[in-house]
Amino acid sequence: MRAFRGELHVLNEAQPAAGQAELRVEDLFLSFGGLMALNEVSLEVKTGEFLSIIGPNGAGKTSLLNCITGFYRPQKGKIFFNGEEITGLPPHEITKRGISRTFQNIELFPHLSVIENILLGRHLYWRYGFFPACVFSPSVKKEEAKHRRIVEEIIDFLEMQPIRKKLVGSLPYGMRKRVELARALALEPKLLILDEPFAGMVFEEKADMVRFVKEINKRFGLTVILVEHDMGVVMSISERIIVLNFGEKVAEGPPEFIKNHPEVIKAYLGEEA
């Protein structure tokens, strides 16, 4: 019943002690040949915070995320998560430590259904062996049901009931973004990293997505890092904003401060001739 809606086990169980997500990035440096992507970037994220990273095209936002999630190895600098150094660890190791992400260019399995895609996010928590699975033993059934329930809770939370059995490849773009978010949530993350989750969406889809992201952070206390282009969205939901330009951090602070920061205006609008 709707009146009993909204108990997300993946998120409720994760807090408060288990949800600790202290990220510290120190003097990160990354270059591709002669092209410098990140230069001496440092940042810190506290548990429960909502941090946005903005900047013009090619500013190094996605590179920074890729370093944190292990897709790129920075040449210099260190990354700590909850006190442990994770610099250079492979992505699956970082995921195990509680960092999950969505991708700018949707990385889903188009020939699997929505449910199957989200269930894939649960692979870390699957606890049965090969042989019991072959005979579909009672313990396996129980395990399957448990994970399916968690997935269904996420589906309910993100209002995806009408598409749960559809193939991801047949879905419109905005819905695929939502499936990506669902899969990231299924990982039971401590830190959720969203890479342009609102890009290419129509207004209504964007409004829904903002609602979900806000709810994830405010109600369930999940720590979120958001990379986004839409300034309206960023300004309305972030607590703190970091501005990158040409691989360097040019400003950091609350939305009002960023809005009027001369460096930021310069980065976005260019200099007067």
Place this chain on the structure above:
Amino acid sequence: MRIDPKRLEEFKAYTIPQIFAKQAEVLRGKPAIRKKYLGIWETITWEKYLKFVKHVAYGLSRVGVKRGDHVAILVDNEPEWLFAELGSQALGAITLNLFTSLMAKELSVLLNRFGARVVFAQDQGQVDKLISIRKEIEGVEKVVYVDPTGMSYYSDPWLISFRDLLDLGREAEEKDPGFFERELSQGRKEDVNLMVMTSGTSGLPKFVMFAHQNIVDMALKWIESSPIEIGDNWISITPSAWIMEQIWGIGVSILSGMVMNFPEMPETLAEDCREIGPSFILTLPRFWEELASRIKVKMQDAGALKKWFYDLGLKIGETCFKRELEELSLPFHLRFLKKLFALLVYNPLLDRVGCSRIKQAITAGHPISPEVIRFLRSIGLNLKQGYGLTEAGGVFQVHPDGEIKLETVGKPLPRTEVKISEDNEILVSTPSLFVGYYQDEETRRKVLENGWLRTGDVGYLDEEGHLVVIGRKEEIMRLRGGESFSPDFIEARLKVSPYIKEAVVFGDGKDYVTGFICLDFVNVRSWAEARMIPYTTYSDLSQQPIVQDLILGEVRRINEQIPLPIRVKKIILLHKMLDPDDEELTRTGKVKRKFVSEKYKDLVEDMYEGKTESQVKDTVVYRDGHISTIFRKVKILDVE
């Protein structure tokens, strides 16, 4: 198994909540409600159902609701609607269900007129509407919201969640366990327990008051005339603010032990319907029209073999139905073929759309084209036409089994009398007639005379006692040549086309009939996509010559079923859909004829002035909320 008729007879002396408590004691562990949640159908037994209702009642009493208070319910098709309504009525409060699609300013007027003390609201969206009009609805002391999603940011003591209300109720029950039974026993069957809004096609909606005994009587009529058994399935799809959802969802389901099923979301209806396999559906024509066009469109895309079987099956079905209409018996070979094709075509097809277990399907609310009935009956669906109005307790006329006639709305239910007045108005008399309009004694006196209710519709009884409804008395139009006609007659036929969603015709005092047409966007869109026709929006699509040709073809075909003098001569494909938010439709989807012809007066006049193009003013709301006016050109199309 059916409920014992003796027991049903006893129910006549009780109120709805009293009957409910009695039924819950007998039916106990049997399913009463099913709701799909987290992908699984959850069952609520009668025992649990009673518990929920009790806790809502206790909770409401803690919030301050007393006998005679007014409680408004602004909830979608959810089990919480039933709990809220029965819980309030058990305390002796009067309930009113409102459409969740209402806008804030409409809500403010209605809630004030009703004098609501407590409002049940579906979710954050509904709560936000109420908060925006809070200053205007001072009488509302508490708002109970059902869905807690997004509500954690609200700390206003004006609001309480449904869950907290249940918890309050549980506490109160522990303190005073006998309170519920005491309150329950104080109810009398003559007490008003329910108000239902009229659709308000002309002017403001009125609140129609019903007493327990009216609802019970109406429910009993349905149970007597339909093969309802304990555990049969009803699927709740029409808004609870509609009288029929009240009569069946509360009345019939409680008295007959039928199970109420609630779909997961409106968007999942088709799938949920298939999983449930409802036994009865009584809903608005739009549902059946959409069902018919969905089947037709799907079959157009089917493979050659399937199509061949389907075409043949349809032909056989139509032949059988034609003989049925003429009341001829079926020869052996037709009977055999009908059985065979039921197996091969009809049953699988009906199963696909979730209608394979339907015992009785009824369309009511406004006129439907005979074509839809002919089509759906030909593929084996027992679809009948009903007729009624809110003041009479909903539908009181329906085709009896085996007496289907396309042009009629059948015969009255038991204990219902229908007669035609001298000026051809349909009059009805039955014990389930309403008590009166809320705070409007004058109108009641106008429509109710010596126990006979004036329906406002014109019609006649045919030689077999079937009622034929011509249309609303005030809407009958007369061409300058003298022919009078009901616009509904033409519109219902136009709407049969899978490409036409809505039609409004004009012609009162003119030389010929003209009309507006709104496209069925979904079907026309896929039609256009299949032909590689590029378009941007609805209004762009509606003005494309090739789409206009498609619709003209449809209108020409349909014109052949319409008597010569009142055939549609000119049409305009409107640049937008008619919308209840623009006040063009009522919340049940009926066209507000006066409003539409006033709003688009220039368009109508241009059609009669022989122009080929007309201009229409349209407002556009931008993302930042600012509104501007633009002018669009629409073409005037000659049908002949």
